[in-house]
Amino acid sequence: MTADSLFSLAGTLAVAGWLVLVFLPRWRYGAPLIGGVLIPALLGIVYGYLIVRYMAAAEGGFGSLAEVRSLFANDFVLLAGWIHYLAFDLFIGAWEVRDAGRHRIHHLAVVPCLGLTFMFGPIGLLAYLALRAGWKRKLALGLE
Numbered sequence: 001m002t003a004d005s006l007f008s009l010a011g012t013l014a015v016a017g018w019l020v021l022v023f024l025p026r027w028r029y030g031a032p033l034i035g036g037v038l039i040p041a042l043l044g045i046v047y048g049y050l051i052v053r054y055m056a057a058a059e060g061g062f063g064s065l066a067e068v069r070s071l072f073a074n075d076f077v078l079l080a081g082w083i084h085y086l087a088f089d090l091f092i093g094a095w096e097v098r099d100a101g102r103h104r105i106h107h108l109a110v111v112p113c114l115g116l117t118f119m120f121g122p123i124g125l126l127a128y129l130a131l132r133a134g135w136k137r138k139l140a141l142g143l144e
Helices: 003-023 030-055 065-071 075-102 107-120 122-140
Strands: none
Touching: 003 030, 003 075, 003 107, 030 075, 075 107, 075 122, 107 122
């Protein structure tokens, strides 16, 4: 399989997981299993394969920005890095959905955070944590 076809497959899997999180947030298999475990695990398997198969032969490393640039010059190692982002961002998005349910945060308030997590990972997580803090404060003040 080519790097481009694996890229497309991984992207399709990740988008499927995000669609479940956005449109089926209360489905018992959604965030807990599909978005939070199954798809990240499948992406993790592909990631693991790519690391084992291509990392040792790739030039570069993690000691400097120049080494990282050299490492990611290999398309399969670059793809592994991309899959790393896809899997972890989806895992965090699933956590956001589950956590929001535990804290009774309305799902429509969480959806923008999911979009940010999908596109910009840590910024989406920060947005969710800010929403959660504000929501808890609102509950503590009896404004709900």
